[in-house]
Amino acid sequence: MVFSSNVFLLLFLPLFLSVYYLTPNKRRMRNYAILAGSYFFYGWWRLDFLALFAAVTVFNYFIGAAIGNAGVGQPRALRWTKIGVVINLGVLGYFKYANFGVSSFNDLVASFGFEPFSMTSVLLPIGISFYIFESISYIVDVYRGDAKATKHPVDFATFVSLFPHLIAGPIFRYKDLADQFEQREHSADLFGRGATRFMQGFVKKVIVADTVAPLADYCFSLTNPSTADAWLGTFAYTVQLYFDFSGYSDMAIGLGLMIGFRFMENFKAPYISQSITEFWRRWHISLSSWLRDYLYIPLGGNRNGNMATHRNVIITFFLGGVWHGANWTFLVWGAMQGFMIFIERVLGISGAPKQFRLVRWTITFVLVMVSWTVFRAASINDAWRMYQAMFFMKNIGGFTDPMLTKISGLQVGMLLLAILVVLVEGLREFGPRLKAPSQRVQTAAILVFLLPLFFLSIMKLSAQGYSAFLYFQF
Template sequence: MFYFYGEPVYTGLLIFSAVSDYSHSAYIERYRGTGRAKIALISSITINLAMLFFFKYADFFIESVNVLFGRDFNSLELSLPIGISFFTFQTMSYTIDVYRGSVKASRKFLPFATYVTLFPQLVAGPIVRYATLETQLINRHINLESLSSGIQRFIIGLSKKVLLANQLGEFTVAFRATESNSVLFTWAYAVTFTLQIYFDFSGYSDMAIGLGRLLGFEFPENFKYPLCAKSITDFWRRWHMTLGQWFRDYVYIPLGGNRVSHLKWLRNLLIVWGLTGLWHGADWNFIIWGLYFGIILAVEKWLNISKTTSKIGHIYVIGVVVVSFVIFNSLSMDQLWLDLKTMFGLSDVPFVTSETLFQLKNYSNLILFGVLGATPLPKLTLESMQNFKGVDRIRQFTDPVGLVILLWGVTAYLVDSSFNPFLYFRF
């Protein structure tokens, strides 16, 4: 019902995906170790990728052909089914795992359909594998602790989205609307958008994990303070962790991983990161974004700097990531090129303007809260207070009051604001 309310037209697509992979996996289980099982696996993957290509990439392909070959094919102009990138990857992982023997095919359709349509993480992750929930789908326990933890995690995630991500997004709107741009304004936009997308996506993941606990499910973590990473390798172990693990296990390792020649390893890396970029969106800036990270990861491996712990390493990571999200958020190649030129002082704009200073003054406290919230400092501060006598009793009162205040603030903001969907809904 959750998906039907948001996407009544495409609910049939979700059901078809569940039926298709359930049937293919049952066939694979029956004919395990034979050529028939392999054919069924190829069929399942082909169907999933065909759905994804048709709805998400067909217009991008048509537009690219028109530009490259001077043709005039009409775009399909299909609306993108919510969460198609997530649920197709989940169902593909299930079929592949059955083929590999990592899990047994579900004998009953209802538990598997529950896994596919599980609404908390259906539309924007985290990407959950069937093996993680297999036992929980049949037998799970809900108690006061899981309910309390789930409510707390949900409210924190919602607060990240509404009180931080949405308001940081207003800085992006102001930046795009300005007629008085500057180098400093562009860098400030890059930083605030990086914080915005972090709080937007990690906030949704927190909400999904919290709702899952309320229903008796334990979903995997998706973020681990990525902006505190000391290398880009470390960053991608902390950012959208379930997607990185998916590409590692189902693309990178099957291609040979790093147990091949240096040239093939570089090929594998660029394939994985080109696909990672393309997964995020059907446009060239996403492909460039993915390859940008692939090249940097290759350089890190070559220079053996992936395990650095210096402060310089952290500054380097922030710089690389901030530039990456300028690429990520560009609406055209012209805009991308202009933003990058401006950031590095190569365009005809001043270093700072009065409007830049005005906007930075207006948003300085919000940006400061965002920077602090992206670190484990608030969590570590609360944990350190546990060492003091009587803190447990005080927190039994202050924690619920704090959550109520957060929920009140979120409600007040939502009542007074316009609709502002999660950024990753468009993927």
């Protein structure tokens, strides 16, 4: 089940909210309602993977308890932590990388004339990257003493399964939400803010991302794209990815507010960044902070001189690419991110500029677009085909005829809207500080603009059917 579906909007969400608010708000009773709803939400896809999900949850609860009983920083606690991390990574590695590993091995042995190895294809459980990373952060935090091992299994199970963020993040940490499982605020104002945020994300996903998606898909499928085709396709995917993923995050944050949870922001206007370093402080913040705290810092961070720091940055982003998927394209993309940040560190480029500089922004945005090309491509060969068109001008005579037949006025309008959104975000960040609009103005804006767009999105969704989120594959 996904947020952008009629089943979720018209059936699951109204029923869940009804049950949730009819449940007494005492003794964590509403956590039971969330747990039941979240398991139903996940099990809607496949019941067998719901069993895997439950097993991972139970395992990590007891590992956390064992670490807590052993004592913070004690050798026995370290042994339990290593066991937990290794088994979690083993589960993730099997389901996410077994097919890739066998395929790569077969390509290698076939080049030497040997028979390929046969193995049944492994299906990737939805959301496994997110709930495994959250489980690892929990047991590591307990070992470090940053979080107490919970004595409430329902709280922990609810944390892992919390459906607003279960499928595609943000990646939460138990220590940040622990108090909210015990007590959280419920009010009409908070619910209204949550509903508004959900509608904003829904519009971003269905109206903008889904509209430009066919354009990006078609460009990346061309066997001989022109230079114009390749750049338009890359720009369309740049827009699609941001509005799709940030739209999901907005919906997750909005759903959280509707049931009293306050979640972290996952995006902060990333396309106004003036360096790749700044970009990663604004894009998928929950993942970049997770990689920093549980990979970069344990590797040594910046504690052992410049060379070690540069090495740790490159390793961290390379493994971040590996996390995204079992494809050589993601490995190359991760290496590109690490290398670009390495170059910025060598050049002394600041990751937090205090004023807007057009040249720095332009260079950064182009580099981000270029890196998204290999991220989107189905293979290294497909990415190379796009890069040849983009930079070697293999076919420079404008858009190809098939491409012209695919471009619609609505898609062009959405691309222009995306540019306007980036400009507004830049003005908000670097322009004059304006007084926030009054509650009356905000309410009027919702009634005049957001609600009609939301209902238009529902009609569009009904017409186009199922609409998956891009980050479901990770």
